[in-house]
Amino acid sequence: MADLIRYPSPNWNERPAGVKPDTVIIHYTGMETGAAALNRLVDPAAEVSAHYLIEEDGRIFALVDEAKRAWHAGVSFWRGRENLNHNSIGIELVNPGHEFGYRAFPRAQITSLLALLDGIAARHDIKRDAYIGHSDIAPDRKIDPGELFPWAQLAAKGYGLWSTLAGHDKTVIAERGQKNANVMKFNKQLGIVGYHIGDTQSFGATTEFAVRAFQAHWRPEAVTGQIDIGTAAVLEDIAGQSGQ
Numbered sequence: 715m716a717d718l719i720r721y722p723s724p725n726w727n728e729r730p731a732g733v734k735p736d737t738v739i740i741h742y743t744g745m746e747t748g749a750a751a752l753n754r755l756v757d758p759a760a761e762v763s764a765h766y767l768i769e770e771d772g773r774i775f776a777l778v779d780e781a782k783r784a785w786h787a788g789v790s791f792w793r794g795r796e797n798l799n800h801n802s803i804g805i806e807l808v809n810p811g812h813e814f815g816y817r818a819f820p821r822a823q824i825t826s827l828l829a830l831l832d833g834i835a836a837r838h839d840i841k842r843d844a845y846i847g848h849s850d851i852a853p854d855r856k857i858d859p860g861e862l863f864p865w866a867q868l869a870a871k872g873y874g875l876w877s878t879l880a881g882h883d884k885t886v887i888a889e890r891g892q893k894n895a896n897v898m899k900f901n902k903q904l905g906i907v908g909y910h911i912g913d914t915q916s917f918g919a920t921t922e923f924a925v926r927a928f929q930a931h932w933r934p935e936a937v938t939g940q941i942d943i944g945t946a947a948v949l950e951d952i953a954g955q956s957g958q
């Protein structure tokens with residue numbers, strides 16, 4: 715693995731007593747350059763950080779010790795737990811993001827990420843299904859790392875879930891405003907995967923955000939916020955694999 719470049723950030727505090735990292739959260743930086751993102755992640759006034767930042771050329775910057783609590787998740791929820799900063803390791807990938815010219819994550823960057831994850835998996839007890847994106851834990855606020863992030867490549871190495879079902883059928887079968895048995899089933903499955911679904915009876919804004927986040931992660935060819943036949947198949951598969 716490329717040598718870690720130590721670049722300490724002052725933006726961290728202690729994890730709650732007895733809490734160890736059991737989840738990995740993937741982000742993109744969403745700024746015009748990696749240098750700008752790095753500056754922000756070590757700026758005390760910004761009050762944000764991550765444990766690592768990976769440049770597009772594969773260089774890995776180590777900002778916060780894994781034992782400490784970095785500040786990357788913000789208001790968040792996954793599988794009944796809030797404030798994911800407590801129990802996660804945060805990794806920022808340099809990418810301008812949807813605001814400044816979203817583009818594919820280069821091979822060198824993903825190679826470094828996989829090497830970093832090998833080390834993290836060796837040091838901590840992180841279940842296969844606990845590698846997720848910022849948009850998964852804050853679907854109403856965040857869209858990173860986005861539909862170009864190669865989740866399938868990570869899953870092939872044992873980091874995260876994946877569905878091999880080809881969900882190409884885009885016939886919509888549930889969408890915002892509906893309230894029926896189908897909607898209840900999809901809400902239940904989204905909740906099992908990990909998303910925060912308050913009202914499981916109806917397809918409101920919360921469900922729509924969760925569907926978008928689910929699609930960006932597991933069915934990236936059509937991120938619509940509507941449940942189509944392809945999304946339903948992949949959702950059932952991922953829900954079935956979750957928590958095992």
Ligand SMILES: [Zn+2]
Nearest residue numbers: 741742848858
């Ligand atoms: Zn993020």
